[in-house]
Amino acid sequence: NAGVTQTPKFRVLKTGQSMTLLCAQDMNHEYMYWYRQDPGMGLRLIHYSVGEGTTAKGEVPDGYNVSRLKKQNFLLGLESAAPSQTSVYFCASSSIMTANTEAFFGQGTRLTVV
Amino acid sequence: QQQVKQSPQSLIVQKGGIPIINCAYENTAFDYFPWYQQFPGKGPALLIAIRPDVSEKKEGRFTISFNKSAKQFSLHIMDSQPGDSATYFCAASMRGGGADGLTFGKGTHLIIQP
Numbered sequence: 001n002a003g004v005t006q007t008p009k010f011r012v013l014k015t016g017q018s019m020t021l022l023c024a025q026d027m028n029h030e031y032m033y034w035y036r037q038d039p040g041m042g043l044r045l046i047h048y049s050v051g052e053g054t055t056a057k058g059e060v061p062d063g064y065n066v067s068r069l070k071k072q073n074f075l076l077g078l079e080s081a082a083p084s085q086t087s088v089y090f091c092a093s094s095s096i097m098t099a100n101t102e103a104f105f106g107q108g109t110r111l112t113v114v
Numbered sequence: 115q116q117q118v119k120q121s122p123q124s125l126i127v128q129k130g131g132i133p134i135i136n137c138a139y140e141n142t143a144f145d146y147f148p149w150y151q152q153f154p155g156k157g158p159a160l161l162i163a164i165r166p167d168v169s170e171k172k173e174g175r176f177t178i179s180f181n182k183s184a185k186q187f188s189l190h191i192m193d194s195q196p197g198d199s200a201t202y203f204c205a206a207s208m209r210g211g212g213a214d215g216l217t218f219g220k221g222t223h224l225i226i227q228p
Contacts, residue, residue: 040220043158102148
């Protein structure tokens with residue numbers, strides 16, 4: 001049981017380039033989330049999804065787009081990367097049925113924009 | 115607007131001591147308060163969580179104390195061990211913890227000295 005898997009684990013982009021981060025979960029969870037983690041800032045919610053085909057904006061959505069075409073996958077896109085998007089990105093998922101609503105996190109993607 | 119304030123930013127405790135990490139929230143609609151533990155290079159993992167209908171919850175050496183009127187909650191680690199050295203995040207969410215995602219504090223870097 002892999003849980004939440006993020007691809008890639010590391011990436012360096014030049015300013016203006018685009019890329020897509022992939023998150024896959026094998027727990028049949030309804031909810032999926034993308035967070036970014038910056039030093040001294042904690043984790044901040046970028047976008048989230050409550051089900052296949054639905055997405056919503058979180059606290060810091062600007063510069064990012066997401067898609068959830070399949071229940072198990074949640075993609076985060078950067079159309080034109082900026083140095084301010086240098087961060088560690090975490091995907092998480094949770095089940096609507098879990099009493100404690102625990103969110104399971106992936107290992108993270110370290111992105112550097114130069 | 116920081117909805118969950120966490121302190122201290124860093125904490126050093128001798129083995130066997132009781133580190134205490136405090137959090138305060140502003141939004142009275144929050145109804146789920148988890149603590150996450152993160153080791154370097156890893157994603158956060160749920161440690162313990164509480165709902166506002168109880169004032170204290172214990173799981174092993176970890177205890178959450180919750181003060182609804184003061185809008186504060188704290189994490190206590192009994193008989194702390196060097197293996198507890200990690201970054202700890204408090205968080206809060208509405209609607210039972212799912213759907214809308216988590217609002218995190220900025221984190222506390224805890225070091226337990228042997």
